[in-house]
Amino acid sequence: xLAGPESPPQPAALRCSITVLMxxxxxxxxxxxxxxxxxxxxxxxxALINVNEFELAYEVAGSGRHIVLLEAGGNxxxxxxxxxxxxxxxxxxxxxxxxxxxxxxTAIERHFTSRDYADYASELxxxxxxxxxxxxxxxxxxxxxxRDFAAAYPEQIKxxxxxxPSSEHHVDILRAIDLEKxxxxxxxxxxxxxxxxxxxxxxxxxxxxPLPDYPQxxxxxxxxxxxxxxxxxxENLFFTDQGRRLWGELWxxxxxxxxQGKSVxxxxxxxxxxxxxxxxxxxxxxxxxxxxxxx
Numbered sequence: 001x002l003a004g005p006e007s008p009p010q011p012a013a014l015r016c017s018i019t020v021l022m023x024x025x026x027x028x029x030x031x032x033x034x035x036x037x038x039x040x041x042x043x044x045x046x047a048l049i050n051v052n053e054f055e056l057a058y059e060v061a062g063s064g065r066h067i068v069l070l071e072a073g074g075n076x077x078x079x080x081x082x083x084x085x086x087x088x089x090x091x092x093x094x095x096x097x098x099x100x101x102x103x104x105x106t107a108i109e110r111h112f113t114s115r116d117y118a119d120y121a122s123e124l125x126x127x128x129x130x131x132x133x134x135x136x137x138x139x140x141x142x143x144x145x146x147r148d149f150a151a152a153y154p155e156q157i158k159x160x161x162x163x164x165p166s167s168e169h170h171v172d173i174l175r176a177i178d179l180e181k182x183x184x185x186x187x188x189x190x191x192x193x194x195x196x197x198x199x200x201x202x203x204x205x206x207x208x209x210p211l212p213d214y215p216q217x218x219x220x221x222x223x224x225x226x227x228x229x230x231x232x233x234x235e236n237l238f239f240t241d242q243g244r245r246l247w248g249e250l251w252x253x254x255x256x257x258x259x260q261g262k263s264v265x266x267x268x269x270x271x272x273x274x275x276x277x278x279x280x281x282x283x284x285x286x287x288x289x290x291x292x293x294x295x
Contacts, residue, residue, distance in 0.1 A: 046058075046059050046104075047059070048104070048105075049124070049127055049128070050127070051100075051120055051123050051124050051127055052120065052123060054100045054105065054106040054108070054120075055105060055106045056097050056098065056099070056100060056105045056106075056120070056124055057077070057078060057097060057098045057103050057104035057105045058078065058095060058096065058097035058098070058124070058128075059078060059085075059095070059096050059097070060093065060094070060095050060128075061085065061086065061089035061093075061094050062088065062089025062090065062091070062092055062093050062094050063092075063093050064091055064092040064093060065092070065289075065293070066091075066092040066093070066134075066135055066289050066292070067092065067093045067094075067095065067130060067132065067134045067135070068088060068092045068093070068094045068095065068134060068135045068136075068137055068285070069095050069121065069125065069134045069135070069136050069137070070085070070088075070094065070095065070096040070097070070136075070137050070138075070142075071099075071121070071136060071137070071138035071139065071142030071143070071145050071146050071149075072096070072098070072099070072102070072139060072140075072142050073139040073140030073141050073142050073166075074140055074141045075101075075102055076102060076103075077098035077099075077102045077103020077104065077105070078096040078097050078098045078103055079103065080096075080139065081096045081274070083274055083275050083278045084274050084278045084281050084282060087278065087282050088137075088282065088285060091285075091286060091289065092135070092285075092289065095128070095130075095134075097124060099112070099117050099120065099121075099145070100112065100117075100120060114141070114144040114145045114147075114148045115148045115152065117145040117148075118145050118146075118148035118149035118152055118153070119152070121145065121149050122149065122152070122153045122156055125156055130156075133155065133156055133157050133158035134156060134157060134158065135157075135158060135159040135160070135161065135285070135288060135289070135292075136149060136150065136157055136159070136160050136161070137161045137162075137163070137281075137285060138160070138161070138162050138163065138165060139162075139163040139164070139165070139273070139274060140163070140164060140165060140166055140271065141165075141166045142162075142165070143162040143163075143164075143165020143166055143167075144165065144166050144168075146160060146162060146165070147160075147162075147165075147215055147217065148215055150215070150217040150218075150220070151215030151216055151217050152215075154217075154218045154220075157220065158220060158221075158292060159220055159221040159222070159288045159291075159292060160217070160220060160221070160222045160223070161222075161223045161224075161225075161281075161284055161285055161288055162222075162223070162224045162225070163225050163273040163274055163281060164225065164226055164227045164271050164273050165224065165226075165251075167250060167251075169250055170238065171186055173237070173238060173243055173246045173247060173250070174186055174237045174238060174243075176246060177237045177240065177242050177243060177246070178237060181237060182237055185236060185237060217258075219258065219259050219260060220258075220260065221260040221262075221288050221291050221292065222255060222258045222260060222261045222262070223255070223261075223262045223263070223264065223284050223287070223288060224251045224254065224255045224261075224262070224263050224264070225263075225264045225266060225273050225280065225281065225284060226247060226248055226250075226251040226252075226263065226264070226265055226266070227244075227247075227265075227266055227267075227269055227270055227271055227273055228244040228245065228247060228248040228265045228266065228267055229244065229266070229267045229268070229269060229270050230244050231270065248263075248265045251263050251265075252265070260291070264280070264284060266280065268280075
């Protein structure tokens with residue numbers, strides 16, 4: 001059962017925006033012109049809901065046997081999911097929301113860790129009267145939030161799909177390729193983060209020694225889609241052929257540790273997997289749903 005909306009729906013929108021993508025605090029930024037035309041189904045109800053001391057903006061659409069919670073990337077709000085939201089809602093009840101500090105949710109100045117965000121995601125589900133475990137679909141930094149959520153609230157999650165998620169071992173890849181150049185690029189990234197108020201990734205794990213590792217997650221179906229596409233114009237080691245190979249191997253190894261783990265490596269999309277390959281995202285979500293129904 002879902003709690004009712006607390007504010008009226010917003011109109012459909014045609015968005016034409018130049019997105020500045022900073023992947024895990026990269027100094028390299030990709031400019032991509034994205035034209036996304038979409039309309040919200042009648043069932044989708046943009047709303048504000050009180051979660052602890054803040055208001056979180058959220059939308060619910062669709063119906064079905066499964067409930068899907070979407071975790072957006074970085075500083076993005078729930079609009080991050082425009083390319084796939086309505087398609088997912090054809091198969092399940094789908095919840096997208098903006099974490100505190102993002103989108104239309106309460107603006108804040110203090111830093112939240114991925115575990116803090118996970119706590120608020122748990123409380124959001126409680127406030128929405130979600131009484132069954134959900135499938136979490138997470139993109140980029142949302143993957144860090146989702147992993148903390150899965151570890152801390154195992155009773156609220158039944159499957160996990162991550163789209164090119166962030167990793168605390170990004171820095172290990174840079175150093176493995178070229179220690180001197182890697183350390184120099186890491187220092188540049190940290191300096192850039194300091195100028196811009198520091199990224200979540202920097203404060204969550206890059207600034208810590210030793211690096212924290214992935215939280216422990218119980219045996220659930222887990223799928224990771226990782227982009228191994230090289231960025232042609234990049235001088236950053238992370239986007240070289242070797243960097244892409246190591247990134248793919250990292251997630252193959254992580255997913256392989258789960259009895260029900262699966263990794264999908266793609267060269268057809270960059271970091272914006274759900275924008276470049278929405279069909280792939282939908283196919284893997286449906287595969288998880290089918291697996292849950294068989295088991």
